[in-house]
Amino acid sequence: MLDFFKALAYNADSPLVFNSVLFFILFTAFYGVYINFFERIRVRNILLLAFSLYFYYKISGFFVILLVLMATSDFFLGKAIFNSKTDSRKRWFMAISIIVNLGALCYYKYTNFFIQSWFGLQGVESPILLNIVMPVGISFFVFKSLSYIFDLNREMIEEPENNYLDYVLYVSFFPNILAGPISKARNLLPQFKQQFVLTEEMIGKAIFLILTGAFKKVFIADYLAGNFVDRVFDGPNFFTGFENLMASFGAMIQIYADFSGYTDIVIGIALLLGIVVEPNFNKPFLAKNITDFWRRWHMTLAQWLNEYLFYPLTYNLRSLKKLGVIIAVFVTFFVSGFWHGASWTYVLWGCSHGLALIWDIVSEGMRDGIKKVIPKNIYGFFSVFLTFLFLSLSVVLFKSGDLKTAGMVYGKIFTDLNFSLAGQWISLYSKPFMLMVLAMALHFTPMTWNNYLVARYSKMSVGMKAVLAFIAILIIYQAYSSDALPFVYLEF
Amino acid sequence: MENEIIEKLTPIFRKVFKEPALEVTATLSANDVEKWDSLSHLILISTVESEFGVKFKLKELVAMKNAGDLIKLIETKLQ
Structure with a gap:
């Protein structure tokens, strides 16, 4: 019995993944309860939130607290952006959200990479290697939460989320917290408000x-x-x-x-x-060129980068016309490579795709x-x-x-x-x-x-x-x- | 006003999207025009800005779904 409870606690060596027997058992048990409250929106959402937070705890231990804190921060910053009277005030609150989200991402994912690259540039091996464990899925849930902030700022979402628990559920929703798809708040949050339909x-x-x-x-x-x-x-x-x-x-x-x-x-x-x-x-190997490929491969990441990075970049560089787009493409794919992993191999992979897209243009x-x-x-x-x-x-x-x-x-x-x-x-x-x-x-x-x-x-x-x-x-x-x-x- | 804008927009659309017979209507969108991609879109926007002497905000462009939205946007900027 004790072993069973031990199995339910966080263990870095046996994470709860979808293709594990433990997940199958836990999900079946959860689903048995969940389906009975399917039509009661509030209870249903609380059950979903509880299972999502437990799921993340089982995989990442007490990083679940970091997850909740980051979601909380964006929940209140979203309200602050909405209530701001001036554009500059909006931008300030958006900047705080970017610093919190990307700051956490950079700290956990890139600190050691930056240290090693710094020493590498001077031709010596890094004497320091910090013991930083990366919270699983941080690259994905940070992007999810930022989509909410960006959409509020550009008024793609007309009103901020008023239900705190629903917002935390959006960020921590267990099926896609670990490796996407990177759902946008404007697609996922409204679904939590509705009566779910489940047909045969x-x-x-x-x-x-x-x-x-x-x-x-x-x-x-x-x-x-x-x-x-x-x-x-x-x-x-x-x-x-x-x-x-x-x-x-x-x-x-x-x-x-x-x-x-x-x-x-x-x-x-x-x-x-x-x-x-x-x-x-969407059948990525049918792509006729690399531009087409990125409409078919990891579409939610491509759309995220397109909407929140590439498009604003081209907007700001529009006086340069074609050259502006070329610069924006390269920066976007450099960031995409870097997002995939803190290693030069990923950065070069991203750059190679950026160059292929530039080739498509020229x-x-x-x-x-x-x-x-x-x-x-x-x-x-x-x-x-x-x-x-x-x-x-x-x-x-x-x-x-x-x-x-x-x-x-x-x-x-x-x-x-x-x-x-x-x-x-x-x-x-x-x-x-x-x-x-x-x-x-x-x-x-x-x-x-x-x-x-x-x-x-x-x-x-x-x-x-x-x-x-x-x-x-x-x-x-x-x-x-x-x-x-x-x-x-x-x-x- | 709307007709005047469409009249002025038509040659710009035709040149940018390389379609000499293209008719600009309110419902025309990127789905209807083969060459309407992110590059030509940007060139369209910057050409419209300089031809009409207006400046668009990023959030106005993000909300734009078709040529009709662009026409309305130009109209409000000119007033």
């Missing part, structure tokens, strides 16, 4: 999303990482250039399957609760010219292929823990590439290869197939749904070995 179709869709999410995570992401991609990235020099190239393709597919699988689970869990969370992915006329002389299908195919090639080569920076590893992978790809080894590689790594093909093929299937399956599943009887879900869970659980990997985006 929504339940069917939710379970379908949770199962496909788990499938993507366990069968594609973890399998690819464990059986091929991570091996290559652990020692690129032990593999051929061709294998390094395949590993960079595999890394892109792995990160997609991992993060979009995670997001599917989040959206599914939120849907079971009666909440619609914004989507994060080459528009030339591309329009090529489009006129090449058949549409061929142009489309090469656009998609070259975009994926760029994504895979740039993700090497994202996937490598350090610049040295990235350099080795690039060295192998660009100096030791021999396509005649393809047959040998496929026979040696037939399963990872098949999975990569499968992941891409699934990516290219029409949305109607997906909708058809969801509709069929939704229409089944409760018993049939339960049996199918149970079988799926069993299969996934069989494959889910004890050395299962954590979700990639939980590190940010």
